[in-house]
Amino acid sequence: MAGVLAVGDVIDDVLVRPSGPISPDTDTPSRIERVAGGSAANTACWLAGTGTPVTLVASVGREDVQRHEALLVERGVVPHLIPRRRPTGTIVVLSQGESRAMLTDRGANEDTDPADVRDDLLAGHALLHVTGHVFAGPDRDAGWRALFERATAAGLTTSVAPGSAGHLRVLGPDRFRRIVAGVDLLIAGLEEAQLLTGRTDPVAAARELAAAHPLVVVTLGSGGSLLATAGGVERVAAVAADVVDVTGAGDAYAAGLLGALLDGATDAEAGARAASLAALAVGRVGARP
Numbered sequence: 001m002a003g004v005l006a007v008g009d010v011i012d013d014v015l016v017r018p019s020g021p022i023s024p025d026t027d028t029p030s031r032i033e034r035v036a037g038g039s040a041a042n043t044a045c046w047l048a049g050t051g052t053p054v055t056l057v058a059s060v061g062r063e064d065v066q067r068h069e070a071l072l073v074e075r076g077v078v079p080h081l082i083p084r085r086r087p088t089g090t091i092v093v094l095s096q097g098e099s100r101a102m103l104t105d106r107g108a109n110e111d112t113d114p115a116d117v118r119d120d121l122l123a124g125h126a127l128l129h130v131t132g133h134v135f136a137g138p139d140r141d142a143g144w145r146a147l148f149e150r151a152t153a154a155g156l157t158t159s160v161a162p163g164s165a166g167h168l169r170v171l172g173p174d175r176f177r178r179i180v181a182g183v184d185l186l187i188a189g190l191e192e193a194q195l196l197t198g199r200t201d202p203v204a205a206a207r208e209l210a211a212a213h214p215l216v217v218v219t220l221g222s223g224g225s226l227l228a229t230a231g232g233v234e235r236v237a238a239v240a241a242d243v244v245d246v247t248g249a250g251d252a253y254a255a256g257l258l259g260a261l262l263d264g265a266t267d268a269e270a271g272a273r274a275a276s277l278a279a280l281a282v283g284r285v286g287a288r289p
Helices: 039-049 062-074 107-111 141-153 165-171 173-180 190-197 202-210 249-262 267-282
Strands: 003-007 011-018 030-037 054-061 078-084 089-096 099-105 125-131 157-161 185-189 215-219 225-229 232-236
Touching: 003 039, 003 249, 030 039, 039 054, 039 062, 039 125, 039 249, 054 062, 054 107, 062 078, 078 107, 089 107, 125 141, 125 249, 141 157, 141 173, 157 249, 165 173, 165 190, 173 190, 185 190, 185 249, 190 202, 190 215, 202 215, 202 225, 202 232, 215 249, 215 267, 225 267, 232 267, 249 267
Parallel strands: 003 054, 003 125, 011 089, 054 078, 125 157, 157 185, 185 215
Antiparallel strands: 011 030, 089 099, 215 225, 225 232
8 A cells, every 4th residue: 555755843752741730939740751752753653553654754863863763663654864963853741631731942853844855755655744843944835835736746645734833823824824725635723723714613614724625624632523625514523532641642633534544434434533543642641652
């Protein structure tokens, strides 16, 4: 089966789970773990874990290439990591049940360029999935638009996940929508969809986005997800889970959705499989399987 070419971030996550409310100016006992993350890398690992062939294009610090390659290969991902002078990106994740806050240094990820995705890398894949954090930094908008056009011309389906609401605010919703215009699949969280459309109602936001993309998915956390096409909006229920850490749940959802669609599943079947994988993700610590 032709697989997925994922493009986006590799991150070193520092996961902090405080024992209770954070006390200012003193110690708060916490459980702290260091794990590999990054939205595109997480999705790639979840895809590989479900049997979908996947290649990842991303940037890391020069001293970390072998370490991150080994972690990805261990999970079944084919890594195409570009060494950079900047250090590997790092995120400190403060995780408390279904709530989290992230302190982010994107590091080497700032240097990922659409030119890194050569035509020979596109060949042999069925789907190009890009996580929107790579649109930040220097203005490479024309290059990203050209990448989607190259992928389409090569016969690939194209997919984008915005990355985060905070990222969208800085980048600008209008700029983001111009970059991804014509992409086949948009996978957005509720707040991201609201920012992209200016609509608070999730169904209305999904409908508006579906006017620009053949398939739009808006994830609603424990409220499930909305799958929108030109023909209407369908709700898919969430799968019940004991929530330990929500980090990477959206990345797992994206992997479940993409893998199912490549397998020939209907949109609703793909949404259900995505929900099951997201439920598995929130039941454990860390963003990868």
